[in-house]
Amino acid sequence: xxxxSETILKTSRLVKTFGxxxxxTGLDLEIKAGENFGLIGPNGAGKTTLMRIxxxxxxxxxxxxxxxxxxxxxxxxxxxxxxxxxxxxxYPDLTSRENLEFFASLYGVSRDKTRRRIDELLxxxxxxxxxxxxxxxxxxxxxxxxxxxxxxxxxPRLLLLDEPTAGVDPELRLAFWEHFKELRQxxxxxxxxxxxxxxAIRCDRLGLIRNGGLIACGRPDELLARAGCATLEEAFLKxxxxxxxxx
Ligand SMILES: Nc1ncnc2c1ncn2[C@@H]1O[C@H](COP(=O)(O)OP(=O)(O)OP(=O)(O)O)[C@@H](O)[C@H]1O
Ligand SMILES: [Mg+2]
Numbered sequence: 369x370x371x372x373s374e375t376i377l378k379t380s381r382l383v384k385t386f387g388x389x390x391x392x393t394g395l396d397l398e399i400k401a402g403e404n405f406g407l408i409g410p411n412g413a414g415k416t417t418l419m420r421i422x423x424x425x426x427x428x429x430x431x432x433x434x435x436x437x438x439x440x441x442x443x444x445x446x447x448x449x450x451x452x453x454x455x456x457x458x459y460p461d462l463t464s465r466e467n468l469e470f471f472a473s474l475y476g477v478s479r480d481k482t483r484r485r486i487d488e489l490l491x492x493x494x495x496x497x498x499x500x501x502x503x504x505x506x507x508x509x510x511x512x513x514x515x516x517x518x519x520x521x522x523x524p525r526l527l528l529l530d531e532p533t534a535g536v537d538p539e540l541r542l543a544f545w546e547h548f549k550e551l552r553q554x555x556x557x558x559x560x561x562x563x564x565x566x567x568a569i570r571c572d573r574l575g576l577i578r579n580g581g582l583i584a585c586g587r588p589d590e591l592l593a594r595a596g597c598a599t600l601e602e603a604f605l606k607x608x609x610x611x612x613x614x615x
């Protein structure tokens with residue numbers, strides 16, 4: 369297990385604008401090694417933009433960002449970070465196995481390891497019997513499982529999961545969260561976005577994001593206590609309305 373004191377990810381006054389549109393408005397965030405951190409917030413709040421900056425796909429307009437002590441895009445970040453995007457990231461005309469092989473080659477995973485990881489991950493994703501099915505022929509939930517498996521092929525230390533359980537049935541959502549727990553126990557740090565607040569409550573810490581900035585951050589029980597609410601939905605609304613002042 370990794371030490372909880374090591375900072376894995378840090379942003380400071382992070383701003384990203386697209387023309388006149390401000391996606392991130394001075395976001396301060398710090399995540400420690402081994403945490404399962406949940407980011408929740410409404411559509412357009414800036415969650416995906418943050419993830420794209422963390423992996424180096426977008427450059428910040430201003431402010432600073434560090435991932436594993438390095439400034440994105442840095443080649444060492446790529447080999448240590450897994451990213452499950454919000455949209456479809458699979459190659460529809462490749463089979464399940466070929467998709468995993470392709471992601472392994474992108475990350476420079478050795479042939480022997482690729483073979484072993486593919487067997488492990490297809491088993492984990494319960495897709496061993498769909499090994500030779502084309503990705504486009506898989507159901508929505510199967511595609512999410514294969515996307516998650518793809519993001520894990522190189523055994524990343526930090527995993528960025530952008531709405532991994534969107535459109536996923538309740539049973540599979542539970543299975544995903546069990547798996548996130550196992551990854552965390554292995555020392556993997558997770559940053560997960562979700563609109564399912566019943567899931568978010570399972571995170572070690574939560575950041576509530578709105579209009580491109582964090583309006584509250586803390587352990588789920590702390591946030592509920594601070595807002596004086598029984599549910600995260602109520603707490604979020606209260607923080608969003610400014611009736612609670614996050615110290
Ligand atoms: N490439 C882009 N060009 C222009 N505007 C963009 C681009 N990407 C994001 N935005 C804008 O930035 C803002 C934040 O979008 P983002 O995708 O980060 O939100 P989100 O929190 O992930 O939302 P959702 O919950 O719907 O996925 C939105 O107003 C969006 O329209
Ligand atoms: Mg998004």
